[in-house]
Amino acid sequence: MRPVKKIYDNLLETIGNTPMVKLNKIAEDIPATVLAKVEYFNPGHSVKDRMALQMIENAERDGLIKPGGTIIECTSGNTGMGLALAAIVKGYKLICTLSDKQSKEKMDILRAMGAEIHVCPTNVAAEHPDSYYSVAERLNKEIPNSFYPFQYDNPGNAQAHYESTGPEIWEQTDGKITHFVVGVGTGGTISGVGKYLKEKNPNIKIWGADTYGSVFKKYHETGEFDENEIYSYITEGIGEDILPKNVDFSVIDHFEKITDKDGALVTRELAKKEGMLLGYSAGSAYQMIRQMKHTLTKDDVVVVLFHDHGSRYVGKVFNDDWMRDRGFLNTENSTALDLVKGHKDLNLITAKSSELVSHAILKMQRYQISQVPVMEGDEFVGSLDDSKLFQMIISDPSAGDKTVREVMGKPYPIIESNEDVKKVASHISKENDAVLVKLEDGKHHIITKHDIIGALS
Structure with a gap:
C-alpha cells in the first residue's frame, strides 16, 4: 500500500487509499458493524482505476504496447474511464466497446476523455461477431501497435486488488474484518x-x-455452466454470461442473487440515508448484506465495497420515470398519470374504423405495439389486439382486406388520470387488455396490462 503524498506528479498517483466509512441509518437493522470502502474517491470515480493502471503498467513492462499505441477494451464503462486516465497521462489512444445497456452518462464521459466508443448489442452471445468482446478482439487484430487488456482474464486485474485494495481494507479495520462483500463482474x-x-x-x-x-x-x-441461467438483465457492472479467469471461485464463500429492482431501490436508499451517491452495483452489494443478515452477529465487522459514483446513473437509477417504467418504484398512492408520465407527451397511436385491417397491422408492427384504440371521428368506438388479429389472419388470410370496423373489439374503458393504480388494474380482464387515460389537456394515453404488471410487481 502506497504512503500518502502531499503533492502528486500526475493524476495516476492519486489512485487508491480510498476511505472507509461506517454505515449508520441504513444499517440500523443489521446486527454487525457495516463499513463501506468507498471507491468513487479514486480519480476516475471507480474501483476500476486500480486495475486499469495495473494492466497498462504490466503491458509496458512486458513490451505488449509501445509509445503512441492504442488500448482497446470491452468495458461496462468504469474500466474504460480508468484506461482513459492512463492513456491520457501516458500518451496512448483508447478505443472502448460497450454494450447498449450501459448508461448514456458513461458513454458521454468516455467520449469527453477522448475515447472512441463502439456500442454493441447486449442480447447476443459472447462469441457472436457483434458482441462487445468480439468487436474489441477484431479491432485489436486490425490495428497495429494495439493492446487488448481483456480485463476478464488479465491477471493484472486481480493483482491490483491483492496489492492495494486488500491491504488497505486489512489496515483500515485493524485486521478485525470478518466479512467482505462486493458485486462480481470481471472477478x-x-x-x-x-x-x-x-x-x-x-x-x-x-x-x-x-x-x-x-x-x-x-x-x-x-x-455446472448452465446456459439456461443466462438472460438479459438491467443491473450494470455485476454478473456475467461467461466465466472470467479472474473469478477465483476457491476464495469465494457464497454468492447471493439480487434482483434488478432491489439493487436499484437500495442504491437510491443509500443516497437518501447515508448521503452516498453511488452506482447501481452498490445497491446490489448492500442488499446482499440484508439478505444474509440472519447469519451475522454483533461481533462481526462487514466491509462492503462500493464500486463507483452515481453521477453515471442519473438518467437511470436516479430518474423516477426510468424507475417507474420498469416497475421499480413503490406504487403505493400511485395513479394512472404516474404510469404514463414518462411518455405522456407522445401521440396516441390509433386506427380508423374505415381503414383496412392490413394497414392497422402494419402500423402496429411499425410502432411495436400490441393494442390499438379504434376511432370514428373524435370518438373511441373499438379496439384491436395483436393476439386476436393473429388468430384471425391464421384462420382467414383474407381478413386483412376487411375494414377495422368489421373485426374490432369493444372500446377500451376511459379513466381519469388521478385514478389509483390498483383501481386501474380492476379494469383489465381477459376480454380487455388496456384502458385509456384522459389527461388534463384533453388528450388520451393507453395503459396496457403489461404496464400494470410491471408497476405492481
Whole structure:
C-alpha cells in the first residue's frame, strides 16, 4: 500500500487509499458493524482505476504496447474511464466497446476523455461477431501497435486488488474484518481482495453479489455452466454470461442473487440515508448484506465495497420515470398519470374504423405495439389486439382486406388520470387488455396490462 503524498506528479498517483466509512441509518437493522470502502474517491470515480493502471503498467513492462499505441477494451464503462486516465497521462489512444445497456452518462464521459466508443448489442452471445468482446478482439487484430487488456482474464486485474485494495481494507479495520462483500463482474476485485484477506485470516467470509441472468452462483455451487441461467438483465457492472479467469471461485464463500429492482431501490436508499451517491452495483452489494443478515452477529465487522459514483446513473437509477417504467418504484398512492408520465407527451397511436385491417397491422408492427384504440371521428368506438388479429389472419388470410370496423373489439374503458393504480388494474380482464387515460389537456394515453404488471410487481 502506497504512503500518502502531499503533492502528486500526475493524476495516476492519486489512485487508491480510498476511505472507509461506517454505515449508520441504513444499517440500523443489521446486527454487525457495516463499513463501506468507498471507491468513487479514486480519480476516475471507480474501483476500476486500480486495475486499469495495473494492466497498462504490466503491458509496458512486458513490451505488449509501445509509445503512441492504442488500448482497446470491452468495458461496462468504469474500466474504460480508468484506461482513459492512463492513456491520457501516458500518451496512448483508447478505443472502448460497450454494450447498449450501459448508461448514456458513461458513454458521454468516455467520449469527453477522448475515447472512441463502439456500442454493441447486449442480447447476443459472447462469441457472436457483434458482441462487445468480439468487436474489441477484431479491432485489436486490425490495428497495429494495439493492446487488448481483456480485463476478464488479465491477471493484472486481480493483482491490483491483492496489492492495494486488500491491504488497505486489512489496515483500515485493524485486521478485525470478518466479512467482505462486493458485486462480481470481471472477478478481479473479489478475487484479489479475497486472496489477500484469506491469507491474513482464513476465517474471513468472502461474499459475492450476483444478479439473475448471470451464471456465477450456480457454477459456484454445482460446477455446472448452465446456459439456461443466462438472460438479459438491467443491473450494470455485476454478473456475467461467461466465466472470467479472474473469478477465483476457491476464495469465494457464497454468492447471493439480487434482483434488478432491489439493487436499484437500495442504491437510491443509500443516497437518501447515508448521503452516498453511488452506482447501481452498490445497491446490489448492500442488499446482499440484508439478505444474509440472519447469519451475522454483533461481533462481526462487514466491509462492503462500493464500486463507483452515481453521477453515471442519473438518467437511470436516479430518474423516477426510468424507475417507474420498469416497475421499480413503490406504487403505493400511485395513479394512472404516474404510469404514463414518462411518455405522456407522445401521440396516441390509433386506427380508423374505415381503414383496412392490413394497414392497422402494419402500423402496429411499425410502432411495436400490441393494442390499438379504434376511432370514428373524435370518438373511441373499438379496439384491436395483436393476439386476436393473429388468430384471425391464421384462420382467414383474407381478413386483412376487411375494414377495422368489421373485426374490432369493444372500446377500451376511459379513466381519469388521478385514478389509483390498483383501481386501474380492476379494469383489465381477459376480454380487455388496456384502458385509456384522459389527461388534463384533453388528450388520451393507453395503459396496457403489461404496464400494470410491471408497476405492481
